[in-house]
Amino acid sequence: MNDSIKSGLQQVLTFVLGSETYGVDILRVQEIRGWSSVTKIPHAPAHVLGVLNLRGSIVPIVDMRMQFNLERAEYTAVTVIIVLSVQSRKGKRDFGVVVDGVSDVVNVDDSQVKAAPDLGSREATEHIRGLMPVADRMVVLLDIDKLIAGQLPNTSDSEDQASAAAAA
Amino acid sequence: MDLDLAQFHSSFFEESFEALDGMEAALLGLDVGAPDPERVNSIFRVAHSIKGGAGMFGFKDVASFTHTLETLLDELRSGRMAVTRDISDKLLLSVDVMRAMLTSVQRKEAVDMQKVADLQFDLEMIVAQGAGGAAAPAAPATAAATAPAAAAQPAAAGNGAAAASANGGSNAARWAIEFRALPELLLRGNDPIAIFSSLAELGKLTVVANMQAVPRLRSIDAERCYLTWTLELESDCARDQVDAAFEWAAVDCELTIKRVEAGASSASAAVAPAAVVEAPVVAAPPVQVAAAPKVVEAAPKPVEAAVAAPAPAAASASTAQAAATPAAAGPAPKPADAKEPAKAAAAGGEHSSIRVSIEKIDELINTVGELVITQAMLSELGRKLDGSVAEQFRSGLNQLERNMRELQESVMRVRMLPISFTFSRFPRMVRDLAQRLGKQIELKMTGEQTELDKTVLEKIGDPLVHLVRNSIDHGIEAPDVRVKAGKSPTGIVHLDACHRGGHIAVEIRDDGNGLDKSRILAKARSRGLVGQNDVLTDEQVHELIFMPGFSTAEKTTDVSGRGVGMDVVRRNVKELGGKIEIASELGKGSRFIITLPLTLAIVDGQSVSVGSETYIVPLTSIVESLQLQPQSVNRLSGRGEVFSFRGDYLPIVRLHELFGIEPRATALHEGLIVVAEGDGRRIGLFVDELLGQQQVVIKSMEANYGPVDGVAGATILGDGSVALILDLSGLIRVAAGTARAA
Numbered sequence: 001m002n003d004s005i006k007s008g009l010q011q012v013l014t015f016v017l018g019s020e021t022y023g024v025d026i027l028r029v030q031e032i033r034g035w036s037s038v039t040k041i042p043h044a045p046a047h048v049l050g051v052l053n054l055r056g057s058i059v060p061i062v063d064m065r066m067q068f069n070l071e072r073a074e075y076t077a078v079t080v081i082i083v084l085s086v087q088s089r090k091g092k093r094d095f096g097v098v099v100d101g102v103s104d105v106v107n108v109d110d111s112q113v114k115a116a117p118d119l120g121s122r123e124a125t126e127h128i129r130g131l132m133p134v135a136d137r138m139v140v141l142l143d144i145d146k147l148i149a150g151q152l153p154n155t156s157d158s159e160d161q162a163s164a165a166a167a168a
Numbered sequence: 169m170d171l172d173l174a175q176f177h178s179s180f181f182e183e184s185f186e187a188l189d190g191m192e193a194a195l196l197g198l199d200v201g202a203p204d205p206e207r208v209n210s211i212f213r214v215a216h217s218i219k220g221g222a223g224m225f226g227f228k229d230v231a232s233f234t235h236t237l238e239t240l241l242d243e244l245r246s247g248r249m250a251v252t253r254d255i256s257d258k259l260l261l262s263v264d265v266m267r268a269m270l271t272s273v274q275r276k277e278a279v280d281m282q283k284v285a286d287l288q289f290d291l292e293m294i295v296a297q298g299a300g301g302a303a304a305p306a307a308p309a310t311a312a313a314t315a316p317a318a319a320a321q322p323a324a325a326g327n328g329a330a331a332a333s334a335n336g337g338s339n340a341a342r343w344a345i346e347f348r349a350l351p352e353l354l355l356r357g358n359d360p361i362a363i364f365s366s367l368a369e370l371g372k373l374t375v376v377a378n379m380q381a382v383p384r385l386r387s388i389d390a391e392r393c394y395l396t397w398t399l400e401l402e403s404d405c406a407r408d409q410v411d412a413a414f415e416w417a418a419v420d421c422e423l424t425i426k427r428v429e430a431g432a433s434s435a436s437a438a439v440a441p442a443a444v445v446e447a448p449v450v451a452a453p454p455v456q457v458a459a460a461p462k463v464v465e466a467a468p469k470p471v472e473a474a475v476a477a478p479a480p481a482a483a484s485a486s487t488a489q490a491a492a493t494p495a496a497a498g499p500a501p502k503p504a505d506a507k508e509p510a511k512a513a514a515a516g517g518e519h520s521s522i523r524v525s526i527e528k529i530d531e532l533i534n535t536v537g538e539l540v541i542t543q544a545m546l547s548e549l550g551r552k553l554d555g556s557v558a559e560q561f562r563s564g565l566n567q568l569e570r571n572m573r574e575l576q577e578s579v580m581r582v583r584m585l586p587i588s589f590t591f592s593r594f595p596r597m598v599r600d601l602a603q604r605l606g607k608q609i610e611l612k613m614t615g616e617q618t619e620l621d622k623t624v625l626e627k628i629g630d631p632l633v634h635l636v637r638n639s640i641d642h643g644i645e646a647p648d649v650r651v652k653a654g655k656s657p658t659g660i661v662h663l664d665a666c667h668r669g670g671h672i673a674v675e676i677r678d679d680g681n682g683l684d685k686s687r688i689l690a691k692a693r694s695r696g697l698v699g700q701n702d703v704l705t706d707e708q709v710h711e712l713i714f715m716p717g718f719s720t721a722e723k724t725t726d727v728s729g730r731g732v733g734m735d736v737v738r739r740n741v742k743e744l745g746g747k748i749e750i751a752s753e754l755g756k757g758s759r760f761i762i763t764l765p766l767t768l769a770i771v772d773g774q775s776v777s778v779g780s781e782t783y784i785v786p787l788t789s790i791v792e793s794l795q796l797q798p799q800s801v802n803r804l805s806g807r808g809e810v811f812s813f814r815g816d817y818l819p820i821v822r823l824h825e826l827f828g829i830e831p832r833a834t835a836l837h838e839g840l841i842v843v844a845e846g847d848g849r850r851i852g853l854f855v856d857e858l859l860g861q862q863q864v865v866i867k868s869m870e871a872n873y874g875p876v877d878g879v880a881g882a883t884i885l886g887d888g889s890v891a892l893i894l895d896l897s898g899l900i901r902v903a904a905g906t907a908r909a910a
Contacts, residue, residue: 039890040781041869041876042827051873051882053541053890056534058882060873093872 008110014139015082015099016071022099023106023132023139028084030054030094032102035079052096061150062097073100086148095148106134113141120123170763180221181274182523184266187214189592194265195256203244211259212241212414218266220357227273229359230266231357233284235289237262246365258290260596264647282675286647288836343410345399346424351392353420360397360718363530366413371403469597472733484498514645526622529582530617533769534573537865537884543572544886569663580767581619587674588616590629594663606656608647611754615665620672621767627744628674631737635676635760636661638733643680643758653755655679670772671746674762683707683752690717710750714738744768745788769868775859776842779829783855784883784892786863789896791850795857796836809836811852821903822854826878832856846896851903866893877902 012023031054038050038061047066051058061081066070073079081096114128127147132139191214194207219234238260243249256802265287272279320487323637345367349360369372375397382394400408417423461600543565550565591613620628644650644659651657662677669805686704692698704712712718716735741748745765752758765771773784774793792813801811801820809820820841824831835841841852864883869876869892880895 037889038881039892040827040829042879043877048873051869051890053884053888056538056867056884058867058869058872058890095872106555111899 010108012106012139012141013082013106014106016081016101016103017064017068017099018073020068020070021103021134021137021139022064023108023134023141024082024084024144026105028086028144030085033081033083033096034077035075035081035098037046051096052081054094054096056122057094059083059094059096061098064097064099067097067147084144086145088145088148091140093148104134106139106143107130108118108134116140171715177225177274179523180225181270184221186220186269187217187251188263188267188270190214192260192596193592195263195600196258198249198251198256200253200256207243208245208251212238215241216357216362218270223357225356229279229281229284230269230273233262233269233288234266236295237266240291240295242362242365243295243298246369248621249294255294258287258294261287262291264639274394290848312899341402341404343399343401343405344424344428345398345401345410346422347399347414348396348422349393349417350420351389351394353393353417357390358417360393360417360422362393363413363417364397364399367399367401367410370405370409370413371401373402374400394435495499506603524582526583529579533579536576540572540576540865541884541886541888543568545888548886564575580769583622583767584619584770585622585625586617586619587625588613589617589673590625590632591663591665592631593629595635597633598640598661601637605641606646607640607644609644610658610660612660612662613664614662618665618667618672619766620764621769623765623768624672624744627740628762631740631762632663632674632676634733634737635762636663636685639676639678639680639760640760643678643682646683667766668763670766671763672766674764676760676762677757679757682754682756682758683710683713683750684754688712713750721729742844745771745786759787769866770863771893772861773864774861775885776823776840776855776889777857778823778827779831781827781829782859782885782889783823783843784891784893785853786880786893786896787861789844789846789894793840793842796841796852798835798837801836811841813850813852816850818843818850818852819903820852820854821899824854824856826853826899828901843898846898847852847899851896851900853899864891864893 006049006146011026012024013029014021014023016022018107036052038052041048041060044050044060047063049061049063051060063072064070075098078101080099080102082099082102083094083096085092085094113132115130116125116128118125127143129141129143191211194211197206198207198211215234215238219231222228222234240249240255241259244251244255246277249255259673265284269279269284341612347360347363349358353360362499364373378398379394381396382388388394403409407425407427414421414423415424435593504851512837547565547569547747550562553561570698582776594613595611598609598611607891636692639661640659644661645653645655647657650659650690660679662675663675664675666673688709689698689704689712692715693700695718695720697712697715714734714737718734738748741762741764745768746763749761749763750758751761770785772787775791776783776785796811801809802817804810811820812815812818820836822831824834831839834852839854839856840858842853844853845851864885865882869879869882876892878895878899878901880893880898882890882892885891
């Protein structure tokens with residue numbers, strides 16, 4: 001375990017959104033569960049679908065398709081929620097992301113991870129830790145701390161109040 | 169010594185703070201002039217243990233201060249100095265200083281050494297003056313003085329025998345004590361002389377020091393202890409009292425305490441078999457106190473041995489042998505047996521409680537909450553089941569439900585603490601305030617054992633402090649005024665707590681002057697809060713003192729009178745879901761009654777449904793629920809809807825519009841109006857329908873998400889889904905905001 005960390009080896013959970021494959025550090029994954037209906041939060045940004053009961057704690061659920069401006073899909077029995085834990089300024093938080101499906105766990109060496117190309121704006125790539133090839137596909141490795149920063153209230157102050165006001 | 173002591177720091181601080189609280193309480197209960205020796209002792213022990221701990225962890229400033237304090241306390245304890253008002257004030261000040269010091273050390277900040285040094289100097293002065301003074305009672309002084317002298321005397325082995333024979337004729341019971349200090353004894357801040365002098369208080373003490381282990385002068389390490397002592401105490405005291413003297417040193421020494429029967433019987437003291445088989449026993453290493461009862465147990469019947477060795481002689485014999493024959497302490501099995509539970513109590517009894525971090529308890533409460541939900545789910549399923557086993561299944565589920573309820577209640581009780589934790593700060597505060605204001609005040613406290621949730625307890629402290637301060641400053645009159653009014657010069661402030669239904673009521677009562685309604689009214693009129701000709705009920709007048717910035721005090725003191733406070737008190741109480749009432753009679757006194765929920769973790773709620781969503785409205789916010797007829801609704805300037813309710817016009821807030829949900833009912837007569845209040849304002853909340861009433865466990869939305877306007881939290885329903893708990897004050901604010909924006 002220690003050795004693998006030192007040599008930059010890590011395990012990544014990959015999941016599918018439309019035609020794209022994304023990956024997150026498996027140590028951040030709390031749980032993978034099937035879709036169940038959520039309780040709506042008033043005045044929440046559109047991609048925050050609502051909250052779920054995860055073993056006694058109230059966990060917000062974020063739709064990744066909406067987050068990445070992909071076409072919205074129907075939630076079915078095979079829709080999957082990945083519960084992740086992030087580090088924010090307010091400490092550890094859990095939140096769930098709705099994805100099309102979970103594909104695999106792959107071993108990744110840091111040297112395989114390539115920086116994301118400049119796509120013109122910082123916003124488009126700042127939550128991407130890098131790109132890596134897995135088999136014949138490209139996996140987008142996400143930095144979930146950055147991804148979630150600014151998406152939930154209290155993680156970033158100014159933006160949310162603006163979005164909450166817009167929603168209201 | 170590369171042991172990492174830092175891991176023990178937190179428990180040292182925690183225990184020290186707790187001990188200081190105890191010391192403060194003991195000091196406050198100390199009668200000047202005739203102090204209770206047990207109280208003085210307990211105060212001494214606190215100083216002593218903090219000194220020991222601080223020394224061990226290398227907090228030199230703390231250790232040095234507590235050493236001075238300990239010296240003074242020792243003088244008081246031995247009776248060489250009398251407890252005066254001045255001394256007890258200084259001691260209370262010392263508690264503050266020690267608290268401040270420990271806090272600074274804990275936060276790794278610099279200690280305010282000037283204050284510490286000043287007080288330390290004062291304490292030293294007191295000790296110095298006290299030593300010269302003649303006020304000290306003579307008897308204890310001589311007893312205490314002989315002990316250290318005896319300890320210092322390099323006595324030969326023969327001395328012990330002489331002492332023994334001298335004691336032979338006495339009728340008092342004797343304790344033979346073998347005290348073999350480990351070299352570290354002194355390093356831990358234990359002082360053998362202090363131990364001996366505390367023993368000397370119990371009876372006549374003979375101390376013989378054994379110097380065999382003392383090395384040559386040049387190899388002596390001044391901080392190590394090379395001596396062992398043989399003590400003989402002539403006293404009828406209980407074993408506990410003897411043990412208590414060694415309480416602090418117990419881990420740093422090998423100790424054998426034996427009781428020797430009084431007078432003639434001591435001559436025929438039986439030696440148990442364990443001691444008769446001398447060869448192996450003597451060879452064995454000295455048995456420690458903790459092991460002693462076991463040895464006795466192994467020798468159920470003491471044999472009348474021919475070795476009629478009186479215990480004093482045995483005590484002066486080889487230390488190893490004396491230590492190895494604890495069985496000789498019990499001439500009959502009975503006292504030996506009695507010793508065992510006593511010992512067990514000493515070891516375990518003091519710690520009948522354990523320290524558990526609040527996170528662990530919350531985790532437990534969480535898990536139990538989950539269990540309750542799972543159980544509710546199963547019950548739901550069970551109701552739908554048919555067939556022969558279904559009935560059995562249901563009765564099993566009922567049993568489970570009962571057990572769950574008990575489990576939940578007991579887990580919730582873990583978080584409950586007696587209100588005495590908050591009350592305990594008042595004796596000191598009242599004493600200081602009374603002194604400063606030149607008033608005579610007696611503080612009465614009842615119902616200190618009433619339990620409430622820790623979170624509520626923490627938040628209620630400041631409001632209570634404020635109210636008590638008000639009672640003392642504004643309520644209770646100066647002694648001469650009181651006498652003129654035909655009252656006793658000493659005013660009474662009474663703090664009372666009790667359970668009332670699912671709530672706790674805390675009352676602050678004083679027999680002072682009461683609220684002066686005419687003055688409050690005059691003040692309110694002069695500030696334009698009340699019209700010149702308005703007639704107000706008592707209740708409305710009392711309401712005025714909760715207005716921000718309102719004060720009738722003629723002069724502002726540093727205690728109160730700035731007019732900040734009562735509004736804050738009320739806000740704090742309201743935040744806890746409680747309320748505050750006032751009853752007052754001019755010239756007789758006032759009562760402030762705070763009613764609080766027992767816990768913040770559970771709320772009584774009314775479930776309401778809007779569209780497909782379920783919301784919980786706290787019952788405390790609900791005034792009434794009603795169905796409106798279309799004709800009773802009025803439109804206000806074309807948009808806001810209002811309806812008449814008990815003479816007021818209340819705005820209608822449609823929850824589905826506010827929260828953006830698709831409702832089932834849009835016409836007002838299809839749904840229901842819940843009249844609810846928050847922040848003193850009332851609204852008619854329009855919902856689809858009312859569901860059941862239930863107690864719900866409040867879960868935080870902020871832990872993983874963030875604050876949501878109009879939502880106080882969330883809860884998990886019986887089917888495992890989440891329902892949001894409404895926060896009426898927030899909701900009313902949001903509704904008002906949207907109305908303005910629209």
